[in-house]
Amino acid sequence: MAATDVDVFSNEGKRNLSLGGHVGFDSLPDQLVSKSVTQGFCFNILCVGETGIGKSTLMNTLFNTMFENEEASHYQNGVYLRPRTYDLVESNVQLKLTIVDTVGFGDQINKEDSYKPIVDYIDTQFENYLQEELKIKRSLFNYHDTRIHICLYFIAPTGHSLKSLDLVTMKKLDSKVNIIPIIAKADTISKSELHKFKIKIMSELVSNGVQIYQFPTDDETVSEINASMNAHLPFAVVGSVEEVKVGNKTVRARQYPWGVVQVENESHCDFVKLREMLIRVNMEDLREQTHARHYELYRRCKLEEMGFKDTDPDSQPFSLQETYEAKRKEFLGDLQRKEEEMRQMFVNKVKETEAELKEKERELHDKFEQLKRMHQEEKRKVEEKRRDLEEEMNAFNRKKVAAETLSLSQPLKKDKDKKN
Amino acid sequence: MSDNILFQLQSHGKGQQKNLEGYVGFASLPNQVYRKSVKRGFEFTLMVVGESGLGKSTLINSLFLTDLYSAEYPGPSHRIKKTVQVEQSKVLIKEGGVQLLLTIVDTPGFGDAVDNSNCWQPIIDHIDSKFEDYLNSESRVNRRQMPDSRIHCCLYFIAPSGHGLKPLDIEFMKRLHEKVNVIPLIAKADTLTPEECQQFKKQIMREIQEHKIKIYEFPETDDEEENRLVKKIKDKLPLAVVGSNTITEANGKRVRGRQYPWGVAEVENSDHCDFTILRDMLIRTHMQDLKDVTNNVHYENYRSRKLAAVTYNGVDNNRAKGQLSTKSPLAQMEEERREHVSKMKKMEMEMEQVFEMKVKEKVQKLKDSEAELQRRHEQMKKNLEAQHRELEEKRRVFEDERANWEAMQRQEQQKMEASRTLEKNKKKGKIF
Numbered sequence A: 001m002a003a004t005d006v007d008v009f010s011n012e013g014k015r016n017l018s019l020g021g022h023v024g025f026d027s028l029p030d031q032l033v034s035k036s037v038t039q040g041f042c043f044n045i046l047c048v049g050e051t052g053i054g055k056s057t058l059m060n061t062l063f064n065t066m067f068e069n070e071e072a073s074h075y076q077n078g079v080y081l082r083p084r085t086y087d088l089v090e091s092n093v094q095l096k097l098t099i100v101d102t103v104g105f106g107d108q109i110n111k112e113d114s115y116k117p118i119v120d121y122i123d124t125q126f127e128n129y130l131q132e133e134l135k136i137k138r139s140l141f142n143y144h145d146t147r148i149h150i151c152l153y154f155i156a157p158t159g160h161s162l163k164s165l166d167l168v169t170m171k172k173l174d175s176k177v178n179i180i181p182i183i184a185k186a187d188t189i190s191k192s193e194l195h196k197f198k199i200k201i202m203s204e205l206v207s208n209g210v211q212i213y214q215f216p217t218d219d220e221t222v223s224e225i226n227a228s229m230n231a232h233l234p235f236a237v238v239g240s241v242e243e244v245k246v247g248n249k250t251v252r253a254r255q256y257p258w259g260v261v262q263v264e265n266e267s268h269c270d271f272v273k274l275r276e277m278l279i280r281v282n283m284e285d286l287r288e289q290t291h292a293r294h295y296e297l298y299r300r301c302k303l304e305e306m307g308f309k310d311t312d313p314d315s316q317p318f319s320l321q322e323t324y325e326a327k328r329k330e331f332l333g334d335l336q337r338k339e340e341e342m343r344q345m346f347v348n349k350v351k352e353t354e355a356e357l358k359e360k361e362r363e364l365h366d367k368f369e370q371l372k373r374m375h376q377e378e379k380r381k382v383e384e385k386r387r388d389l390e391e392e393m394n395a396f397n398r399k400k401v402a403a404e405t406l407s408l409s410q411p412l413k414k415d416k417d418k419k420n
Numbered sequence B: 001m002s003d004n005i006l007f008q009l010q011s012h013g014k015g016q017q018k019n020l021e022g023y024v025g026f027a028s029l030p031n032q033v034y035r036k037s038v039k040r041g042f043e044f045t046l047m048v049v050g051e052s053g054l055g056k057s058t059l060i061n062s063l064f065l066t067d068l069y070s071a072e073y074p075g076p077s078h079r080i081k082k083t084v085q086v087e088q089s090k091v092l093i094k095e096g097g098v099q100l101l102l103t104i105v106d107t108p109g110f111g112d113a114v115d116n117s118n119c120w121q122p123i124i125d126h127i128d129s130k131f132e133d134y135l136n137s138e139s140r141v142n143r144r145q146m147p148d149s150r151i152h153c154c155l156y157f158i159a160p161s162g163h164g165l166k167p168l169d170i171e172f173m174k175r176l177h178e179k180v181n182v183i184p185l186i187a188k189a190d191t192l193t194p195e196e197c198q199q200f201k202k203q204i205m206r207e208i209q210e211h212k213i214k215i216y217e218f219p220e221t222d223d224e225e226e227n228r229l230v231k232k233i234k235d236k237l238p239l240a241v242v243g244s245n246t247i248t249e250a251n252g253k254r255v256r257g258r259q260y261p262w263g264v265a266e267v268e269n270s271d272h273c274d275f276t277i278l279r280d281m282l283i284r285t286h287m288q289d290l291k292d293v294t295n296n297v298h299y300e301n302y303r304s305r306k307l308a309a310v311t312y313n314g315v316d317n318n319r320a321k322g323q324l325s326t327k328s329p330l331a332q333m334e335e336e337r338r339e340h341v342s343k344m345k346k347m348e349m350e351m352e353q354v355f356e357m358k359v360k361e362k363v364q365k366l367k368d369s370e371a372e373l374q375r376r377h378e379q380m381k382k383n384l385e386a387q388h389r390e391l392e393e394k395r396r397v398f399e400d401e402r403a404n405w406e407a408m409q410r411q412e413q414q415k416m417e418a419s420r421t422l423e424k425n426k427k428k429g430k431i432f
Helices: A025-039 A055-063 A115-134 A164-173 A191-207 A220-230 A271-281 A283-305 A320-419 B026-040 B056-064 B121-139 B167-176 B194-210 B224-235 B275-285 B287-311 B317-322 B329-430
Strands: A041-048 A080-090 A093-103 A150-155 A179-183 A243-246 A249-256 A259-262 B042-049 B087-095 B098-106 B153-158 B182-186 B247-250 B253-260 B263-266
Touching (some): A025 B026, A025 B042, A025 B087, A025 B098, A041 A055, A041 A115, A041 A283, A041 B026, A055 A093, A055 A150, A055 A271, A080 A115, A080 B026, A093 A115, A093 B026, A115 A283, A164 A179, A179 A191, A179 A271, A220 A271, A271 A283, A283 B026, B042 B121, B056 B153, B056 B275, B121 B167, B121 B287, B153 B167, B167 B182, B182 B194, B182 B275, B247 B263, B275 B287
Parallel strands (some): A041 A093, A041 A150, A150 A179, B042 B153, B153 B182
Antiparallel strands (some): A080 A093, A243 A249, A249 A259, B087 B098, B247 B253
């Protein structure tokens, strides 16, 4: 379906024709409406605010129902998001309402990361929708849309200014969801203080660049009321499910010793304004803005992150097929490269180890060569000694033989001498 | 995703029924939708197909009570074409505050040639190209304008032969019934008597069922009343229509009709033809449904076929068919990536194993050769030591021998010296 309400009727080569009678296509809006009624509507509200600030009570008051809610403790060690879905029916209009509560918001000592679970939840719903939209076989027309259509940000009624947690959180959320800031428990602020408080809050939001939801003024039927409501932001609300008798009527109110704060009395608080704007006039616009603006932004960022582009380097628009094929080629190339890298790493490892082992081998060889040489040396010495010995022995033998020969001839001489 | 998120998943989807204790106001949602839709305006694209001269232009003019086709903008039949063309006319019409951008797609030349094989191809191509355009603009990263020029309905004109469908009719409808909402019409129904018309209709519906052609079906509703009306319409299918560009007098009233010598065939008289049924159905009650079916069924079919081709391009076909898929191409790539990662892990493990084994082998070999060399070295050392000892022994023996002998020699020498001295002394006169 069309992502944006584009003016189809602007630059078309078309003719304006007048009709010669009642054709009947003025029933088209009715056909559309009856289809939507049959399908049922879906609306998702996110309530962000400190524990005990009155989120659950306000929801009960807005929808005239007791939604189950255990009171949360102040000792959560983080921020938890608790979504609950309800099926409501009013004059045969079916509404699937999901209320998401932020449990533990503002309770921790270190609140730096408090906004993260909220942003993650919103992104997850966008992601789920995107995934469904990208599926090959998809069924968008009966998809249960869980994207947050409105974030009601509850401001504590200090009367002074916004807390820094409020500014930080709203800044993180303003590009992801429609934000309507409301002043909770407004029955603790006097009228004059309230006026100053509202001005302070709005100027702080503006100076910090926080984009809150503006009620649309482009449709003449509602532009007037929307414009006037825009001036009353943030709405100062009081919630109550208890009924008190005032005059001859029973109204929802809070009973104090000094008086009764009536929820639906416009001079007591802005509850009626909130209900009017949120539910009776702009619910459909909130859904549209979520889909056409916030979701599209998320989708665009996500796709760009994944490397999708609308035009190729020559600024020619890609067709879907080309885009996917290009992506796929890149992807396969990537896988190939990883494989190559791993193989290469192994080749290198093997080379290294081989070199190491060769080195060891060589060392071993060297060692043994050295030993061998020493051994040769020793052997030579032994040989030398042996030769020496042999020589000595030979010399000795010769001496011995000579002496013996001599002694053999000597006795003759002796005898000769004796005879003389 | 932060691990601080606690989802009670069972609360998504099935909601708890809650009763309201007072008026909340979301019953105005339909009004909000109404308001926005009027502001946005509507679009509708209607295609008319049929041989020349079946009264297509006239019917369009009658349906929309306007001169879409006039002397300046002649209808398709007035233009002689050699091949089948596909032409668009866009008109903007307003009624009761509602703007409708109506696009009429003509197919002049259809069925007019002698050889009409494949005369449906340009039409199929046109429908597909519109789907392609929509798919591309839906898939862009920056989606700004998404004008919907997809064909929402195709009126197929059947010549009033009275006998049955022609082969071309069957062929055309078979090829297009899964791409577009096909509504077959009997054209120039004023050439058939009511009985002939009945017969003709029965015959046509029989043939349609026989060939398993899926013409546009009216949706069932929860409303009893509506269902009865729908049933009545279904019994009259295919609708037999008459169109007229002229307004004449009949029974004192000014009516749109065809003047014959024997009377006036009134376009808007339900006894004369089914024109009003067609108009009411097409424009007043089911226009939105035609758009929805085009978007939710025909377009989705086109898209899933297209994306499956893109996704599984290159992936093993058997695997692809087995799990034809609710995945997106990106999810498919993601899965392939995961498979690849595990494949790589396995490969890495195998390579590691092989590597370790080889290293062990080599190290072992090295150890062995070191041991061998060591052993040899020991051996040689032992030998050498043995030789050494042997030599020492020999030397010792020899030295002993020599020492002995030398000692003996010295003794002998001494003896000789002693005897010689005695001799000498004797000689010298020491002998008395």
